[in-house]
Amino acid sequence: MTAHSTLAFTLYPYARSADQDRAEPAYHKVVVVGGGPVGLAMALDLGLRGVPVLVLDDNEGVGEGSRAICFSKRCLEICDRLGAAGPMMGKGVVWNVGKVFHDDRLLYEFNLSPEGGHAFPAFINLQQPYFEKYLHDAILAAQAKGSPIEMRGGNRVTQVTPDATGATLQIDTRDGPYSLRTDWLVACDGARSPLRGMLGLNFDGRVFEDNFLIADVRMQASFPTERWFWFEPHFKSGASALLHKQPDDVWRIDFQLGWDIDRKAELDPAKIRARVDAMLGPDVSYDLVWTSIYTFQCRRMDRFRHGRVLFAGDSAHQVSPFGARGANSGLQDVDNLGWKLAAVMAGQAPDALLDSYDSERVHGADENILNSSRATDFITPKSKVSKLFRDAVLGLAATLPFARTIVNSGRLSVPCTYDGSTLNGPDHAAMPPRSRPGSACPDAPTPEGWLLNRLTQGFTLLTIDAHAPDSLTAQGQILPRLALTATPELTARYLGQAKSAIYLIRPDHHVAARWETYDEPAVTQAFARALGKE
Amino acid sequence: MLITAPNLSRPDDSYARLIALHDGLSEDESHALNARLILILMNQIGDDAVLAQAMELAKKPT
Numbered sequence A: 001m002t003a004h005s006t007l008a009f010t011l012y013p014y015a016r017s018a019d020q021d022r023a024e025p026a027y028h029k030v031v032v033v034g035g036g037p038v039g040l041a042m043a044l045d046l047g048l049r050g051v052p053v054l055v056l057d058d059n060e061g062v063g064e065g066s067r068a069i070c071f072s073k074r075c076l077e078i079c080d081r082l083g084a085a086g087p088m089m090g091k092g093v094v095w096n097v098g099k100v101f102h103d104d105r106l107l108y109e110f111n112l113s114p115e116g117g118h119a120f121p122a123f124i125n126l127q128q129p130y131f132e133k134y135l136h137d138a139i140l141a142a143q144a145k146g147s148p149i150e151m152r153g154g155n156r157v158t159q160v161t162p163d164a165t166g167a168t169l170q171i172d173t174r175d176g177p178y179s180l181r182t183d184w185l186v187a188c189d190g191a192r193s194p195l196r197g198m199l200g201l202n203f204d205g206r207v208f209e210d211n212f213l214i215a216d217v218r219m220q221a222s223f224p225t226e227r228w229f230w231f232e233p234h235f236k237s238g239a240s241a242l243l244h245k246q247p248d249d250v251w252r253i254d255f256q257l258g259w260d261i262d263r264k265a266e267l268d269p270a271k272i273r274a275r276v277d278a279m280l281g282p283d284v285s286y287d288l289v290w291t292s293i294y295t296f297q298c299r300r301m302d303r304f305r306h307g308r309v310l311f312a313g314d315s316a317h318q319v320s321p322f323g324a325r326g327a328n329s330g331l332q333d334v335d336n337l338g339w340k341l342a343a344v345m346a347g348q349a350p351d352a353l354l355d356s357y358d359s360e361r362v363h364g365a366d367e368n369i370l371n372s373s374r375a376t377d378f379i380t381p382k383s384k385v386s387k388l389f390r391d392a393v394l395g396l397a398a399t400l401p402f403a404r405t406i407v408n409s410g411r412l413s414v415p416c417t418y419d420g421s422t423l424n425g426p427d428h429a430a431m432p433p434r435s436r437p438g439s440a441c442p443d444a445p446t447p448e449g450w451l452l453n454r455l456t457q458g459f460t461l462l463t464i465d466a467h468a469p470d471s472l473t474a475q476g477q478i479l480p481r482l483a484l485t486a487t488p489e490l491t492a493r494y495l496g497q498a499k500s501a502i503y504l505i506r507p508d509h510h511v512a513a514r515w516e517t518y519d520e521p522a523v524t525q526a527f528a529r530a531l532g533k534e
Numbered sequence B: 001m002l003i004t005a006p007n008l009s010r011p012d013d014s015y016a017r018l019i020a021l022h023d024g025l026s027e028d029e030s031h032a033l034n035a036r037l038i039l040i041l042m043n044q045i046g047d048d049a050v051l052a053q054a055m056e057l058a059k060k061p062t
């Protein structure tokens, strides 16, 4: 991947900190390394829970270039919990329809538009720099309200020495080096993770032998707001091609170039324009906003937790972009880790709770790697036989609907369900599978607003047409109740065939356990389990 | 469950049809046709567990 030389937004310019003048390393409770989307969201999640957090980033803001453009419903729900979704929705482009072409034929179209009764759409398109800026704006707003978040730009971590109670960091700045001591370290330093390298940890997986040219162009065009994907396009600009709208009249164009290419020659603007012209036709005028050539890989670390050092986002796992599972899964890491780290630090949960971050998010990463590898294998068949079958599928798909279900130009990111997690408690057979223990709560309208907005920052006991006390004290905490009466949406999403329901919901809005009626010992036990006490 | 007991209504006719299908085709065309045929039959079978058994069986050298 190419390094960013210029900044799209300067967000956290370097400023000398008093820590740099101390003789002894200054002490911090949590240090997050990396201020990309994952590091920013991590700081926000912890800060909003009152956990003091320091973010170190070697840059001073967001680099030029879009990279991620598709942000999923689940990602937006998480950002909403963090107070950042409003501007994302304001700026982002909502889309639901995708079309898949082979040569000059439309094979099929899909509509992601989910059922009604959700606060957020299936996807918005938004340039990654905006996504990061809005997260940073939310940090500024949280800081103004007293959240203990500190950002330090121009701070490059050069050395890390972990031990049983935390880690010591060496940091380089333009004023010279200094060091810090922290109880917990969250490494959000991206796919090339220098921290992972410093700790000598592996990052194994597959490299896909193909190059993709990404060109973001600005144009006034009448193409609809849809995802268009071509296999073997008739305009011959690549082995596959993608066209997708972003805000500010910018369109993402993506061409599959093959393995043996001359990168430098391919990045010549004249050559890029020839490819884009062939696709758009001779009469469309446009500006090249950003171009880059990528090779893609699917890989992850063996474990995301190494004692007091936790890896999140691209530093822990990397996928190809087909499926939009990079940043979207990084935000799910944050969602999973934030409450657990806060609970362990506050002594409300045992250290073992953090092992469930590892097992649940490794499960999520494996799901993403599987989906993303399959899509990449379909787009870039890796042998003669796989190309033979791929082409047979495309040939049949023009006329036979069954073959369209096999065509894979990316299975788009859906929330991960933590099936089999050690934190999960009892399930109830009459209730819908979609809200089984481990799954992210489906949103639903309620008379007082969206369901997800009514869940508390900690655990919530959601009751539907059920008797239960207004709150329960268990595990040294108060478990507040949200009492609702059935609506068609709540029945479809939570009750199923059951007459009533009690849901124990985690702070990351995943279901921990569910019952038909309230049983205090059972709820107390499931609560203990969800806190990693079993 | 994968059926391994005889199940073809007209074994000789079906087999002759399969061979005749490839008459006059180049090797590449034959491979492409076989791929389409496998996909069509896969859809007819549908059940992933049965397909897995069939693929396992096909992998074994006889």
Ligand SMILES: Cc1cc2nc3c(=O)[nH]c(=O)nc-3n(C[C@H](O)[C@H](O)[C@H](O)COP(=O)(O)OP(=O)(O)OC[C@H]3O[C@@H](n4cnc5c(N)ncnc54)[C@H](O)[C@@H]3O)c2cc1C
Pocket (backbone or CB within 6 Å): A033, A034, A035, A036, A037, A038, A039, A056, A057, A058, A059, A067, A068, A069, A070, A071, A128, A155, A156, A157, A158, A188, A189, A190, A191, A193, A194, A195, A214, A294, A312, A313, A314, A315, A321, A324, A325, A326, A327, A328, A329, A330
């Ligand atoms: C072409 C392309 C398209 C994509 N499309 C999508 C999409 O549509 N949807 C999606 O969800 N994802 C997409 N992705 C993936 C997405 O861009 C990444 O998953 C996301 O940026 C990961 O965020 P991160 O915060 O983990 O890492 P990064 O964004 O890489 O941030 C890491 C940060 O750490 C800092 N850092 C590194 N080393 C140090 C150090 N030693 N000291 C201090 N700071 C350091 C860096 O400066 C950087 O700010 C796409 C990626 C590509 C390449």
